[in-house]
Amino acid sequence: MTKVAEILARGRSFSFEFFPPKNDLEQAALVRTMRELEPLEPSFVSVTYRGGRSSRERTHDLVAGMLKTTSLNPMAHLICVAHTRIELAEILVNFRKAGVENLMALGGDPPTDPDAAEGELRYAAELVELARAIGGFSIGVAAHPIGHPRSPSMAEDRDRLAEKLRMADFAVTQFFFDVADYLSLVDDLAKRGVDKPVLPGIMPVTSLASVPRMATMGAAVPPALAERLERAGDDESVRRAGIDAATELCDRLLAEGAPGLHFYTLNRSTATREIHAALGLSATP
Secondary structure: OOOHHHHHHHOOEEEEEEOOOOOHHHHHHHHHHHHHHHHHOOOEEEEOOOOOHHHHHHHHHHHHHHHHHOOOOEEEEEEOOOOOHHHHHHHHHHHHHOOOOEEEEEOOOOOOOOOOOOOOOOOHHHHHHHHHHHOOOEEEEEEOOOOOOOOOOHHHHHHHHHHHHHHOOEEEEEEOOOHHHHHHHHHHHHHOOOOOOEEEEEOOOOOHHHHHHHHHHOOOOOHHHHHHHHHHOOHHHHHHHHHHHHHHHHHHHHHOOOOEEEEEOOOOOHHHHHHHHHHOOOOOO
16 A cells, blocks of 8 residues: 555645445446546545444445455545544554555534434544544545535635644545636645645536536536536537536646546546546556
């Protein structure tokens, strides 16, 4: 396993994100996607975490399995929500025992289960501190180009991000659609004396049905992009227009000096492979 911090120190990276399957059908789809994306030699891949014992085990098993059966370089997600400090420490120790050295430390969304414990740690920065105490991790944190939805103001959002990124090694953004939002985020961090790598998160819009969902997932589709997709016509033309728009976004981000690209795959490979090919991305440096 190679630590993400070391990869970023060597040059541009590109990476993919997966979520743990809930059933055999999702498992088969993920295995197929990983087989299709593995030949692209991504710098690393991340595995999300929903919280709760079953999700904890799925994330652990998927990451550990990648280390044993693939050439992929995995990063495990972990959230503060609904865990005690002891539980989080145990999870971190188990990751290290499995050989996992890359961690995405997240606060997590408030639990929807009324019986779920609130958790002892409130913020990702506290989880970063705990992971540092355990030792051996390259640690990433989340960044929101348009601000975290629960932040009272953009200034406070940037202050909190700068605080946790000072302790972490790098950040990965929520997906977005405007290069200016990313550049503003990086500039805001620089004004606060933080110049750690910030990887832009990419999620192409490949259907008109997904346009309204994007806002609930993290970032609304800009009117100009929505209009572009609507003008495309049939489903395949809409998909192609979405791929083209995402490719243009990636091209501009790299031209502006972004340290790499992080693709939210939704456990599918086609769109990611098409963007990868259009950009002519190289293998891990």
